[in-house]
Amino acid sequence: MKLLITGASSILASKLVALLLENDRCSLRLLQHRAVVKYDSCETVIGDMSDPESLSRACKGIDAVLHLAALTHSSDSAEYFKINRLGTQNLIDACKKNDVRRFVYISSAAATSDSGAYGVSKLESEELVCQSGLEWTLLRPAEVYGSGMKEGIGTLIAWVQNLKIIPVIGDGSYCMSPVYIDDVVDAMAQVVLQPGLINQRLNLCGPEKISFDAMIDRLSKYLRVRRQKIHLPIWIVRLGISMASFLKLGSFTPDQIPRMLSEKDQDIHKTSALISYSPRKLEEGLREYL
Secondary structure, three states: OEEEEEOOOOHHHHHHHHHHOOOOOOEEEEEEOOOOOOOOOOEEEEOOOOOHHHHHHHHOOOOEEEEOOOOOOOOOHHHHHHHHHHHHHHHHHHHHHOOOOEEEEEOOOOOOOOOHHHHHHHHHHHHHHHOOOOEEEEEEEOOEEOOOOOOOHHHHHHHHHHOOEEEEEOOOOOEEOOEEHHHHHHHHHHHHOOOOOOOEEEEEOOOOOEEHHHHHHHHHHHHOOOOEEEEEOHHHHHHHHHHHHHOOOOOOOOOHHHHHHOOOOOOOHHHHHHOOOOOOOHHHHHHHHO
16 A cells, blocks of 8 residues: 655654554655655655645555644634645545545544634534545544644643643633543554545544643642642633734734633544554653653
């Protein structure tokens, strides 16, 4: 099987490539956009999700596509739909043009209608994939953490390591399902190597649902530090992030607030029934990470 991987410069992709190269059942072609991607055992092609011709060239001679490329942070909501939704449609069209039958889409646990522009763009992209006529599989990772993952849980870990007082949006009752990066990568590889696993939506979440408040407490206990939490009204956080985004201060975007607060499907029973998936609990993953 010849596999095209988009978003090949990401941490997830680099770990996935390394794992797949241990298996002789597939050869890899990596789509390079801005960041240079180079593996001795992989073919590399230049492409852009907004350039249909480059995607068509990338899909020639390909049996399956694993679509990882996505815009995850932007102060311009329209950019999410341009890159994520339209880019996914361009890739689907390129697959059809080149008789690529299998499409594995890396979506997000935040692909919901109330997760802001990012979440809606991923949800609409899922719908495009499901209606494409291709043999599809949707994977929905939750909050991935581990080596090289500096955002999300990685940011929270850094806060607990370095700050005496941790800011919390609202009452901190909204839940996360942290999942260690190696567990996500292993699941992706299993799906790629099981061509019969089609027309399935699989959650790649951790084994626990943890409130934001409880997450800070468990990180503090693991790191053996004492931290206080300050709960900030949601409207104040929205205002502050909107102003910072407008002034281009820091890396936070308004879209991150609804993404964090939204209700997400974090059930992994179906995933564990279809593939070998037993993700680590938080403290087990932290031992590997830290």
